[in-house]
Amino acid sequence: MRTILKLALAAGVLWATWSFVPVGGRTLETRWRAAPDAGTFAARSWTELRAWLAAPPAAAPDARRRAGADRQAPRDRRPAEGHTDADRRAVDRLLADRLQD
Numbered sequence: 001m002r003t004i005l006k007l008a009l010a011a012g013v014l015w016a017t018w019s020f021v022p023v024g025g026r027t028l029e030t031r032w033r034a035a036p037d038a039g040t041f042a043a044r045s046w047t048e049l050r051a052w053l054a055a056p057p058a059a060a061p062d063a064r065r066r067a068g069a070d071r072q073a074p075r076d077r078r079p080a081e082g083h084t085d086a087d088r089r090a091v092d093r094l095l096a097d098r099l100q101d
Contacts, residue, residue, distance in 0.1 A: 024052040 018028045028045070035041035 024048045 021027060023045075026048075031045050031048075032041055035044060
């Protein structure tokens with residue numbers, strides 16, 4: 001009985017992978033339907049899989065340095081948020097009301 005359940009689970013995983021997992025933008029099922037025969041399906045799938053798994057070209061060191069500089073905010077910049085004392089009092093009042101309940 002356990003073997004049958006394991007086989008059923010494995011078949012379900014294979015079916016879900018075949019139907020729902022996109023590799024390079026398309027599922028295996030859509031690739032199968034688009035191919036005229038099994039050999040073409042295998043050749044196209046293998047080519048697209050290798051292209052999908054290939055590492056993207058590395059960015060130039062200058063580009064990486066510029067990208068990092070754009071992300072870092074200067075230390076003298078003020079935060080975008082501004083809270084007044086009235087805002088803080090309102091939050092304190094809301095918290096006190098909730099904690100009393």
